[in-house]
Amino acid sequence: MTAVLIILGVLLLLLFLSGLVFELALIRRGVSLKPPHKGGVVSPMLAPTGEELWAYNIPKLKAFNDMETETLHITSNDGLRLSAKLHRGSSDITVICFHGYKSAAVYDFCAISEMYRDMGANLVFPDMRAHGDSEGRYIGFGVLDSDDVCLWVEKVRKLLPDTSIYLHGMSMGAAAVMQASDKLPEGAVCGIIADCGFASAGEVFRRLIGELVHLPAFPFVGIFELWNRLLAGYDFSSHDSCKSLANTRIPFVYICGDCDRYVPEALARRIFDSCASQKYLLISHGTGHAASYMRDTEKYRTLVTEFIEDHRR
Numbered sequence: 001m002t003a004v005l006i007i008l009g010v011l012l013l014l015l016f017l018s019g020l021v022f023e024l025a026l027i028r029r030g031v032s033l034k035p036p037h038k039g040g041v042v043s044p045m046l047a048p049t050g051e052e053l054w055a056y057n058i059p060k061l062k063a064f065n066d067m068e069t070e071t072l073h074i075t076s077n078d079g080l081r082l083s084a085k086l087h088r089g090s091s092d093i094t095v096i097c098f099h100g101y102k103s104a105a106v107y108d109f110c111a112i113s114e115m116y117r118d119m120g121a122n123l124v125f126p127d128m129r130a131h132g133d134s135e136g137r138y139i140g141f142g143v144l145d146s147d148d149v150c151l152w153v154e155k156v157r158k159l160l161p162d163t164s165i166y167l168h169g170m171s172m173g174a175a176a177v178m179q180a181s182d183k184l185p186e187g188a189v190c191g192i193i194a195d196c197g198f199a200s201a202g203e204v205f206r207r208l209i210g211e212l213v214h215l216p217a218f219p220f221v222g223i224f225e226l227w228n229r230l231l232a233g234y235d236f237s238s239h240d241s242c243k244s245l246a247n248t249r250i251p252f253v254y255i256c257g258d259c260d261r262y263v264p265e266a267l268a269r270r271i272f273d274s275c276a277s278q279k280y281l282l283i284s285h286g287t288g289h290a291a292s293y294m295r296d297t298e299k300y301r302t303l304v305t306e307f308i309e310d311h312r313r
Contacts, residue, residue, distance in 0.1 A: 026224075027138050027232055029130035033102045045208075045261045049291035056294045057110050064110040067117075069125075072159070074151045076129065076136075078233075082148060083133035084126035086159075091120035093312060094163040096152055098173030099125075100290065101139065104132055108170040112293050115301050119308070122160060126152055128173065138232035141201035142175030143239045149180035153188050164312040168193040171262070171290055175199075178241035178271070181248035191251040191311045193304055194241075196263050196290050199271055202236035204262060242274035251311045252279040253303060257287025257295070280307060 034040025037058050042050040069085040076082055085105070095116050099108040105125035116123055128145055130136035140148070149167065156165055167189055169177035174197025181192055198204050205224060206217040225236050245252065252275045256268035263271075265283060272281045282303055284292035293300045 027141075027228060029137050029139065030102075032104060032131065035107060046289050046291075047261065048259055048286065049257070049288040049295065053288075053291045053294055057107065060110040060114070061106055064106050064113055067113075067123075072124070072155060074148075074155050076144075076151065077147050078144075080129055080135040082126065082129060082135065082151075084124050084152065087117075087123040087125075089117065089120040089122045091122070092163050093119060093166065093308060094122040094124065094156055094160055095166045095168050096124040096126065096149075096156060098145070098149065098167070098169040098176050099128060099131070100171030100173055101141070102131070103171070108173070108290065109168075112168070115293075115304065119305065122163060124152065124156060128176070138228075139172075140176070140232075140234075141204075141236070142172055142179050142198075142241070143201065143234045143236070144232075145172070145176035146179035146183065146239060146244075149176050150183050153180075153184060157188060164190045164308075166191045166193065166308060168195070169197055170195045171197060173197070175201075175241055179239045179244045181250055181252070182244045182246075184250065186249070189250055190313065191253070191307055192248075193253045193255070193307070194271075195255045195292060196257065196260055196268075197241060197254075197271070198263050199241045199267060200236060200239065203267070205236065207262070241271055245271065245275040245277075247276065249277050251307070252277050253282070253307050254279065255282045255284070255292050255300065255303075257284045257289065257292050259287055260289045262289050 036042055036054050042054060067087045069087050072084045072086050074082050097105055097109045099105045113123060127134040129148060130139045153165060167177040174194035177192050178194050178197050205221050209215045209217055209220050229235055254272040256263055258265045280303060282299060284296045287295040
């Protein structure tokens with residue numbers, strides 16, 4: 001009996017420790033990932049284009065930060081004060097840009113925003129919940145953020161009532177806009193651009209556990225999901241980009257690299273194939289996570305520019 005109790009105690013301790021590590025490292029609000037020029041290390045998950053991507057983006061950061069902006073706020077459905085920056089352009093197009101996990105708009109959209117400024121678009125850059133100036137203790141991994149996306153759309157519709165609204169998400173931000181695609185009011189959004197967005201948080205964790213820490217998905221993903229449900233209040237599996245896209249009428253662009261370690265090409269094509277609306281696909285050859293604009297700038301710009309012109313009001 002003593003041995004059994006000891007074994008149970010050890011198992012409970014491991015359960016607690018693994019959950020604590022999960023909370024501290026992955027879901028709790030913390031310091032955002034540092035770029036290399038500020039002492040950060042390029043994640044191996046960004047291979048094969050991570051180093052190249054930062055070298056490409058760093059010279060563009062100043063122009064992004066020098067844009068004239070004003071601050072916007074909304075209150076989330078669970079009472080968080082969320083913040084965004086609005087850059088007013090000269091056209092009747094507005095693009096709301098949602099950044100990725102532990103990132104920020106300045107890193108994910110410093111280059112892409114040049115394309116939109118060339119169009120004269122209004123640009124809105126929300127800080128995702130538990131990032132930047134937005135409140136929140138726990139990261140939403142697209143699940144909670146999809147409701148926030150809808151609220152930002154509502155905010156922009158009131159602020160700029162005659163504008164054509166587009167959503168552009170990067171990685172986790174792309175998952176959020178895809179998972180919002182079947183919740184948005186009809187006609188509220190003219191199009192969605194999703195760059196390297198995943199299908200569900202659970203699918204991401206199953207891959208990360210194996211590739212980063214070399215542990216089996218079972219039982220650890222289940223343990224993490226239990227902790228996430230207790231702490232953050234949502235299930236990894238409660239939202240799935242494929243299911244949302246299967247029920248949307250909003251025109252859709254999906255972009256991904258064929259060497260993406262977070263979103264392998266097979267998953268990218270499954271996400272794209274699931275979409276029931278008019279859709280367009282760009283797979284960038286030899287490209288890792290979030291680097292398609294850098295690697296295929298002209299194809300990216302042509303696809304997105306024509307998409308916006310074809311579907312604006």
